[in-house]
Amino acid sequence: MRRRFLAWVLALVAGLAQAGAYDDILGAANRGDSTAVIDLLKRGMDVNTADQGGSTLLMIAARNGSQALLEALLINRANVNRRNQVGDTALMLAALKGSPETVQMLLDRSADPNPSGWTPLHYAIFGGNKEVAALMLAKGASIDARAPNGQSALMLAVKLGNFELVQMLVEADADMDMADYDGVTALRLGVKLGHKEIVEYLRKTGAFE
Numbered sequence: 443m444r445r446r447f448l449a450w451v452l453a454l455v456a457g458l459a460q461a462g463a464y465d466d467i468l469g470a471a472n473r474g475d476s477t478a479v480i481d482l483l484k485r486g487m488d489v490n491t492a493d494q495g496g497s498t499l500l501m502i503a504a505r506n507g508s509q510a511l512l513e514a515l516l517i518n519r520a521n522v523n524r525r526n527q528v529g530d531t532a533l534m535l536a537a538l539k540g541s542p543e544t545v546q547m548l549l550d551r552s553a554d555p556n557p558s559g560w561t562p563l564h565y566a567i568f569g570g571n572k573e574v575a576a577l578m579l580a581k582g583a584s585i586d587a588r589a590p591n592g593q594s595a596l597m598l599a600v601k602l603g604n605f606e607l608v609q610m611l612v613e614a615d616a617d618m619d620m621a622d623y624d625g626v627t628a629l630r631l632g633v634k635l636g637h638k639e640i641v642e643y644l645r646k647t648g649a650f651e
Contacts, residue, residue, distance in 0.1 A: 467491055471499045474508035479515070489518045496526035504536040509544055522553045529559055537562040537578065540571035545578070555583040564589050567598045572606055576614075585616050592623035600628045600644075603637045608644070618649035627651070 467487050470478035479499060483489055492498045497505070500520040503512040512532075516522070525531055533553040536544040545562070549555065555562055555578055563583040566575040575595070579585060586594050596616040599607035608628075612618060621627045626634070629649040632641040 463487055464491065467499065468493055468502070471502040471508075471511065472506065474503070474506060474511050476508070476511040476514045479511060480518070483518055489515060489520045490524065492524075492526070495528070497530070498524055498526070498532070500524075500532045501526060501530065501535055504532040504544055504548065505539060507536075507539050507541045507544060509541070509547070512544055512547055516547065516551050522548060522551050523557070525557075529557075531557060531562070533562045534560065534565045537566040537571075537574050538569045540566070540569045540574055542571075542573050542577055545574055549577075549581050555581050556587060559590050561587050561589075563587065563595050564598060567595050567602070567604075567607055570602065570604055570607070572610055575607060576610060579614050585611065585614055586620055588622075594620055594622075594628075596620070596628045597622060597626075597631055600632045600637060600640055601635065603635065603640065605637075605639055605643070608640050612644070612647055618644060618647065 463482055463485070467479055467482045468491070470482065490498050498520065500512065500515045500522065503515060523531055531553065533545065533548045533555070536548055561583065563575060563578045563585070566578055588594060589598065594616065596608065596611045596618065599611055618629070619627055627650065629641065629644045629651050632644060
């Protein structure tokens, strides 16, 4: 009986220590404290530890633009293409953040530029970052990939009224006449939203209504 009790106490203590370490490593990741994270990894924590939403340490570092932490996690072989509960990858979050250095680091570690559904290019467009969008295209991102709503990167740029991104995508040979699931093209979307400069540019470059 005494042995069972001692075993139960030891298991409880171990569980509490593990829970404490879990909270500690997530807190350190959110602070961008790479030293604390690496120390906890050395003490046995999993490099792919994730929060309740499924966001791993790598995703947290990418989302926050913590480059030193991101690099340390990649060196420790963090899973670069893992998704959280809403389907985001570290590369998608880095693209949304708009950090070219972080995006480049992930791509150099074989991050997938063309996952199914929303893509890092879509997120770069949402983030309004021309440099990151151009980097994604240079690294093989599919320029005409459809988002779950049927829209392409060009349509998303038109929706946001971002002329520079629209121009960059057109010059990169985006399909101007591609339509979403409702049959709406980038030009029709621009007309509907009243983005006159974008509409004029698309018409000038040969887009069909």
